[in-house]
Amino acid sequence: MAWIFLIIGGLFEIGFTISLKYSENFTRLWPTIGFFACISLSFLFLNKAINSGLPIGTSYAVWTGIGAAGTAIAGMLLFKEPAAFWRLFFLFMLIASIVGLKVVAE
Numbered sequence: 001m002a003w004i005f006l007i008i009g010g011l012f013e014i015g016f017t018i019s020l021k022y023s024e025n026f027t028r029l030w031p032t033i034g035f036f037a038c039i040s041l042s043f044l045f046l047n048k049a050i051n052s053g054l055p056i057g058t059s060y061a062v063w064t065g066i067g068a069a070g071t072a073i074a075g076m077l078l079f080k081e082p083a084a085f086w087r088l089f090f091l092f093m094l095i096a097s098i099v100g101l102k103v104v105a106e
Contacts, residue, residue, distance in 0.1 A: 002052035003102065006059055009045030010066025012038045017071040021079065042067075058105050065098040 015038035022031035042063075050059050069091055075081040 002049045002054045005045045005052060006049035006054060006062055007066065009042050009049060010063050010070065012042035012045060013063065013067030014070035014074060016042055017067065018074055018078065054105065058101050062098050062101050065094055065101075069094045069098070 016035050019031045019035035019038055022028065023035055024031070026032045026035075046059060046063050049063075050056050072081075072087070072091055076083045
């Protein structure tokens, strides 16, 4: 169950970064509310994962990795950021590292 909490927390991390972009420096109400809701839920689920027995180092690395990779992919899909070969290559490496941490986790 701890890994499910961690994945959910990582998805909410993607949500708060996307909401941050849409909030336009916290000048738009609903994206700003979405930002604060997502960031709160993201940390709540990270905390649940850690308190469910996952090591804090692994939890934090996976949580930030999900957020970083997901936000980069969302940027390419939603905001037309470049999807160059090397960018995609290193995103793949980041995702592979996240999976690797899951595989070797105690």
